[in-house]
Amino acid sequence: MTRVRRDLRAAVFEANRALVESGLVRETFGNVSGVDRQAGLFLIKPSGVPYDRMTREMLVPVSLETGEVLDGKLRPSSDTPTHLEMYRAFACGGIAHTHSAYATAFAQARRPLVCMGTTHADYFHGDVPVTRPLTQEEVAGAYERNTGLVIVETFRAPGPNPGDVPGVLVANHGPFTWGADAMAAVEYARVLEYLAQVELARVGLAPDAPRPADYLIDRHYLRKHGSDAYYGQP
Amino acid sequence: MTRVRRDLRAAVFEANRALVESGLVRETFGNVSGVDRQAGLFLIKPSGVPYDRMTREMLVPVSLETGEVLDGKLRPSSDTPTHLEMYRAFACGGIAHTHSAYATAFAQARRPLVCMGTTHADYFHGDVPVTRPLTQEEVAGAYERNTGLVIVETFRAPGPNPGDVPGVLVANHGPFTWGADAMAAVEYARVLEYLAQVELARVGLAPDAPRPADYLIDRHYLRKHGSDAYYGQP
Amino acid sequence: MTRVRRDLRAAVFEANRALVESGLVRETFGNVSGVDRQAGLFLIKPSGVPYDRMTREMLVPVSLETGEVLDGKLRPSSDTPTHLEMYRAFACGGIAHTHSAYATAFAQARRPLVCMGTTHADYFHGDVPVTRPLTQEEVAGAYERNTGLVIVETFRAPGPNPGDVPGVLVANHGPFTWGADAMAAVEYARVLEYLAQVELARVGLAPDAPRPADYLIDRHYLRKHGSDAYYGQP
């Protein structure tokens, strides 16, 4: 039997609960995972289990190497192969997926979430991109794995750096976000939804409003991130 | 006195409560029913009774054959003849009717709820249609029954299959949804409202956005429905 | 000292609480009143008192004949002269005034709330009108009284009948609604806000959508109102 770190189990469970409390998920949509790279596994929500019946023992450990379930009787989230490809390519500790209304509207509009202000810049250093649509072959084949691969492709040069822009809109599907751990991924999911709500209103008010200057965006991002950050407590 | 199965009474009562908790109903609008085809009856909410004063004994049993009230002193929902015609034509176990804000806006706009993403495809295999308006004769006559008949007409070929698309927008009125039982019908009502909210935002962002490819929609629908489904637990 | 019926005091107090619980008021905006025509007075919320500190003894009795405060130490709502003129002209038992967001947006757009569906017809038999703007003289003079007079003017022929359309949007101000008693007025205020939300969405989806046929609207209104009503319990 695989040994899953207790703190990882607790953290991923708390993050799944935070996702529900955020109001970002409906029905059984959405999932959060967290990774233990040393142990070579990640923990993810079981598939189709209502959030209010989920216990931390139901979280499913999945091998980072093989993608196989390492333990337990429950199927992992059907989006598990997407998470797997993202963990392989991105240096993150947690991933969240929601169908939150405003971010999903951007995904269905195939419209990137443009950086129009400092709140966006505090979290995402640049526009949150939309993936290209999957081809018929990609959908007919290993669909969920290919979703992960197309996300990874979106962040290949000249695309954004996944460390600077920890979120993506999968075309006609919905948002994925990631962060240092599962809870950070959920925080990015909450902020992404808020930004999408603000941006929808902005489009209604001034569809051709000028973008803020790069120097403003850089300043805000760097006051929260990197070695010269001065936001928060030391 | 008619014998109503206790589990049906409990299920329809719980579904009416779930409808209220979902925030989909206002005032005394909306109703849920559930059918027992073996007993030849369905149970429905009484007309105009506030949800917080409704008890499970107040639910009204109605004959599937004659449409007559089988028991009790309360009038059934004024929409009862609509439910009756739907039960006669559709192989479903429960029906929900709401005036939820976004879905009603689509009904008032006489605009079908187009399938623009995977969340839609997870529940409805195709666009949710709008009925044609009723004629003056249909409204002057058995109005509520004719509402049911025009719903049924909307799903006649070449219209969608009511098993694949368990929802409809009655023109200038509001949504009806159905499912395997009363609670499933309420779940479809919740999802329909969410999809309408997302689609309204999508229209504001990109009115001419391309539709997702059919192969994506089919894949999502079939991963949750039918013999090859692999979503959820076995 | 004026004798105020205890049941009126209780009813107006409960209606003011219902207004707060409905989420229709912000800060100290909004007020509800109820009338006792036999006693020749109406009771109204005191001016500028936060809802959570208001007791039923704080409600202010006002003379229907003179418009003067009949009892108590508190000033009545600054909108009292508006209520007074409405009670004099309309055969209603209660009046509610809110600054609810969507209805206020219609008032600021000077756009009537057009009847686009059966939910509207269940409550308002026709479009909810917007008043003409007040003239400079009307604003400089007895402003609140003139607001009442311009409401009354809006319902003079060929305007709608205030019994059939118990609500109005005061241009660049907000909605007033009325009904058989104070609580009914609040119910109309809630429904008006809901209808405005739906109609805003409808405008975004199909700005030129056709109106529903009159025969549908009449049918819905008459199934809830008048001698042939068959909605609710006998």
Added chain:
Amino acid sequence: MTRVRRDLRAAVFEANRALVESGLVRETFGNVSGVDRQAGLFLIKPSGVPYDRMTREMLVPVSLETGEVLDGKLRPSSDTPTHLEMYRAFACGGIAHTHSAYATAFAQARRPLVCMGTTHADYFHGDVPVTRPLTQEEVAGAYERNTGLVIVETFRAPGPNPGDVPGVLVANHGPFTWGADAMAAVEYARVLEYLAQVELARVGLAPDAPRPADYLIDRHYLRKHGSDAYYGQP
């Protein structure tokens, strides 16, 4: 050690709590401060501390003269230099800053919040302006201080009077509001967000709606403010 008035500490703490309860802040965005001009200091929220872990002892006293922290171990909000410049120029007792969704959308659209009705006039005597964007030099230099200076510049003649219009939209950033004390500043923040919500809907309904007459706006503002006010209790 600096002596901070206990009532100021309590008032600023309560105002920060009211900000959270209003739903105007997300994550750790937003802050409220209150000033003691006699003591030459203002109290402000610490930087990056989650609201639910903040105690009143964590509030940071800052010198009005030097802008330096007078006491305690925590860093003040990174927006502290903005508050400082505002206190120096405006005769107010409290300042609130949020990233509330609708007001932020106006800031990102660089669109002033136009006065379209009496609710606006009850609180803001004229349009709520948008600042000019900061120059590259202003952002590269003392960014937060320059944000305060550009706010102050916006209210220099022929701009509005900061006593009549106690709010501003910082371009591509968000709203600041102020008032007689910290709690009043929060009230203005709540009202500003509500007005932005209404105005967004109004733009969707009638983009070219006429503005209300000045005499209506003046009347409403003056019935709540100034020596002839007659709203509320004497």
